[in-house]
Amino acid sequence: xxxxxxxxxxxxxxxxxxxxxxxxxxxxxxxxxxxxxxxxxxxxxxxxxxxxxxxxxxxxxxxxxxxxxxxxxxxxxxxxxxxxxxxxxxxxxxxxxxxxxxxxxxxxxxxxxxxxxxxxxxxxxxxxxxxxxxxxxxxxxxxxxxxxxxxxxxxxxxxxxxxxxxxxxxxxxxxxxxxxxxxxxxxxxxxxxxxxxxxxxxxxxxxxxxxxxxxxxxxxxxxxxxxxxxxxxxxxxxxxxxxxxxxxxxxxxxxxxxxxxxxxxxxxxxxxxxxxxxxxxxxxxxxxxxxxxxxxxxxxxxxxxxxxxxxxxxxxxxxxxxxxxxxxxxxxxxxxxxxxxxxxxxxxxxxxxxxxxxxxxxxxxxxxxxxxxxxxxxxxxxxxxxxxxxxxxxxxxxxxxxxxxxxxxxxxxxxxxxxxxxxxxxxxxxxxxxxxxxxxxxxxxxxxxxxxxxxxxxxxxxxxxxxxxxxxxxxxxxxxxx
Numbered sequence: 001x002x003x004x005x006x007x008x009x010x011x012x013x014x015x016x017x018x019x020x021x022x023x024x025x026x027x028x029x030x031x032x033x034x035x036x037x038x039x040x041x042x043x044x045x046x047x048x049x050x051x052x053x054x055x056x057x058x059x060x061x062x063x064x065x066x067x068x069x070x071x072x073x074x075x076x077x078x079x080x081x082x083x084x085x086x087x088x089x090x091x092x093x094x095x096x097x098x099x100x101x102x103x104x105x106x107x108x109x110x111x112x113x114x115x116x117x118x119x120x121x122x123x124x125x126x127x128x129x130x131x132x133x134x135x136x137x138x139x140x141x142x143x144x145x146x147x148x149x150x151x152x153x154x155x156x157x158x159x160x161x162x163x164x165x166x167x168x169x170x171x172x173x174x175x176x177x178x179x180x181x182x183x184x185x186x187x188x189x190x191x192x193x194x195x196x197x198x199x200x201x202x203x204x205x206x207x208x209x210x211x212x213x214x215x216x217x218x219x220x221x222x223x224x225x226x227x228x229x230x231x232x233x234x235x236x237x238x239x240x241x242x243x244x245x246x247x248x249x250x251x252x253x254x255x256x257x258x259x260x261x262x263x264x265x266x267x268x269x270x271x272x273x274x275x276x277x278x279x280x281x282x283x284x285x286x287x288x289x290x291x292x293x294x295x296x297x298x299x300x301x302x303x304x305x306x307x308x309x310x311x312x313x314x315x316x317x318x319x320x321x322x323x324x325x326x327x328x329x330x331x332x333x334x335x336x337x338x339x340x341x342x343x344x345x346x347x348x349x350x351x352x353x354x355x356x357x358x359x360x361x362x363x364x365x366x367x368x369x370x371x372x373x374x375x376x377x378x379x380x381x382x383x384x385x386x387x388x389x390x391x392x393x394x395x396x397x398x399x400x401x402x403x404x405x406x407x408x409x410x411x412x413x414x415x416x417x418x419x420x421x422x423x424x425x426x427x428x429x430x431x432x433x434x435x436x437x438x439x440x441x442x443x444x445x446x447x448x449x450x451x452x453x454x455x456x457x458x459x460x461x462x463x464x465x466x467x468x469x470x471x472x473x474x475x476x477x478x479x480x481x482x
Contacts (some may be wrong), residue, residue, distance in 0.1 A: 014041065014055045021064040028075050031068040035081035038065070042088035050093045057096040062089060062103060069108040076119045079112040083125035090132040097136035097144055105133065106147040113156040120167050123160045127173035130157075134180040145184035153181055154200050161205045171209040175222035178202070182229030197230065197242060203249035210254045217266025220258045224267060224274035227251060232277040240282025247284060252291035259296040264304045264318040272297065272325035276332045285337035294333065294347040301326050301352050305359070320366055323356050327369040334376040341380035341388050350377060350391040357400040361407055364415040371421035374401060378428035389432040398438035401425045405447045409454070419454060420461040427468040436475030445472040 017037045024030045038061050042053050056062075065082045072078035086105065089096045109126055116122040130153065133144040157174045164170035197203065210223045231243050255275050262268035275293060279285045305319045305326075330349050334341050356370035374397055381388035392398075405422040408415065426444050429435040439445070448468050455462035 012055065012059075014052065014061070015059045017041070018056070018059045018061050018064050021068065022060070025067060025071055028072050028078050031072060031078050032081045035065065035068065035078070035085040038085040039081070039088045042085070042091070053089055053091070053093045053096055056089060057093065057099050061085075062096050062099040062105075065089070066100065066103040066105055066108050069105075069112060073108075073111060073115055076116050076122055079116055080119070080121045080125045083109065083112060083122065083129045087125065087129040087132045090129065090136060092136075094136045094140040097133050097140035100133060101140065101144050101147060104147075106144065106151045106153075109133075110148065110151045110153060110156050113160060117159060117163055120164050120170050123164060123170045124173050127157065127160065127170070127177040130177040131173070131180045134177070134184045142184050145181050149181060154178070154196060154202065157181075158200045158202055158205045161209050165208060165212055171212070172216075172219045172222040175206065175209060175219075175226040178206075179222065179225040179229040182226070198245055202230070203242075203245040203251065206246070207249045207251050207254050210251075210258060214254070214257045215261045217263055220262065220267035221270040224255070224258065224270035227255075227274040228270075228277040231281045243278045243282045244284070246278060247287055251278070252288045252293065255288075256292045256296040259300050262300060262304070264315075264322050268300060268304055268322045269325040272300070272322070272329045276325070276329045279329070279332040279336050285333050286340055289333060289337060289340050289343055293329075294344045294349065297326050297329050298348040298352055302348075316360065320360060320363055323359060324366050324369050327353065327356055327366070327373045331369070331373040331376040334373070334380045338380035338384045341377065342385045344377070344380075345385070345388040345391045349373075350388065350397065351395040353377060354392075354395040354397050354400045357404055361404070364418050367404060368415065368417045368421050371401065371404065371418065371425045374425040375421065375428050378425065378431070382428070382431050386432075389435060392429065393432070393435050393438055397425075398429055398435055398444065399442045401429065402439060402442040402444040402447055405444070405451060409447065409450055416454075416458060416461075419451060420458055420464070423448065423451060423455070423461050423464040423468060427464040427471070430468050430471035430475065433475060436472055440472055440475055445469065448472070 017034050020030055021034045038056060041056065044052070065085055068078055068082045072082075086100065086109070090100060109129060112122055113126045130148060134141050134148065136144065157178050160174040161171045206223050206226055210220060213219060227246055231239055231246070251274075255271050255278075258267055258271045259275070262271055275288060275297075279288060301323060305323045330344060330353060334344055334349070353370055353373045356366060356373070359370075360366060374392070377388060377392060378397075381392065401422055404418070405426065408419050408422060426439060426448060430439055430444075448465050452462065452465050455465055
């Protein structure tokens with residue numbers, strides 16, 4: 001007998017929606033209506049306010065959506081709207097992600113992608129749902145990621161990119177989902193992953209997506225994030241093999257083109273970070289340099305990070321983000337390919353690193369990265385290229401490093417990381433006779449001596465300071481006897 005709706009006057013809207021789904025499970029129209037209502041209810045609250053999402057989950061919405069996906073597996077409208085609702089319910093709500101996992105959302109989601117492979121809307125909704133599920137805090141996101149990977153998420157995402165390579169949204173959402181999946185479920189020694197990625201031809205799919213529109217910033221950012229995630233978050237024995245797969249697929253040239261076309265608020269930092277990940281985690285630095293990596297980095301810095309007047313905080317943040325990514329890329333290339341450091345220097349890396357130290361003296365992170373980049377260039381110069389040491393001196397590295405150290409010493413709460421990096425940079429520079437003379441003229445000897453009391457809890461900094469003092473003393477003696 002049908003229940004009298006008057007018996008339930010206090011049921012909340014959330015419970016009413018779920019009740020409709022359960023009462024009419026075979027009615028595709030009602031399932032679409034209910035999924036849209038769930039999406040709307042979830043989307044109307046802020047990311048941090050999970051009250052409605054939790055209420056829907058507790059009322060049974062998560063399980064009802066999975067049931068709808070399974071029951072109407074051949075109905076694209078149900079699949080698309082239900083997956084959009086899954087995305088909204090899972091976003092920022094680990095409790096709902098746990099419920100979805102228990103209901104086996106992974107099998108239903110990947111099934112939807114395979115059954116409706118030609119339907120772009122379903123693919124976009126599935127990719128967005130996957131990213132929301134995997135991005136959940138705590139163990140819920142990790143568990144969902146592992147569950148999705150086990151039932152074939154990687155193959156499904158690659159298939160989506162290939163089938164809809166010219167679509168405006170599918171590749172970028174698939175690549176972003178690939179990135180979130182890599183962040184969550186790749187272990188440091190997932191030795192089987194390179195073979196899985198090779199079999200799925202992930203590298204070729206990512207590069208193909210990049211080349212569809214090298215100027216499309218969100219697409220390039222998603223592709224670069226996927227590259228970084230797959231390489232950087234599998235930093236065990238498989239990282240080098242994965243990086244090489246990307247390089248063999250032509251990612252070096254694609255990244256160089258993407259950097260050249262990037263904007264400070266678009267893909268610039270993402271593409272530079274991807275390049276760094278490839279170099280640092282086993283990729284061939286020489287191969288990336290041959291593809292024009294050094295020239296692309298310096299050109300991007302010159303184009304995007306030139307300091308102007310009256311910059312807004314938003315503009316400053318965007319430029320500092322790009323500059324920080326550029327510092328990491330230069331340092332990685334100098335460290336991994338010291339024999340090719342002359343190419344970095346010729347492209348302007350020494351001047352760029354020195355200028356970065358002057359960009360914003362209150363940005364400790366950027367100062368630390370810039371000093372580490374100087375140190376990496378110095379190390380490469382000492383071992384392989386005296387010309388690079390001369391470029392550093394000419395660019396004002398000695399004066400900039402000394403000024404940075406003095407600025408840290410003037411602040412009682414100065415960053416210990418910046419202090420250590422400044423001392424290491426000065427120590428490295430002091431190994432060159434001409435640089436030691438410039439350092440002494442800039443007052444580095446006195447600054448280093450003043451820094452020693454601040455190094456009591458930092459053995460590396462203290463060791464660098466003592467070695468720098470010895471080298472500077474020798475340089476001063478040589479200069480007085482000349």
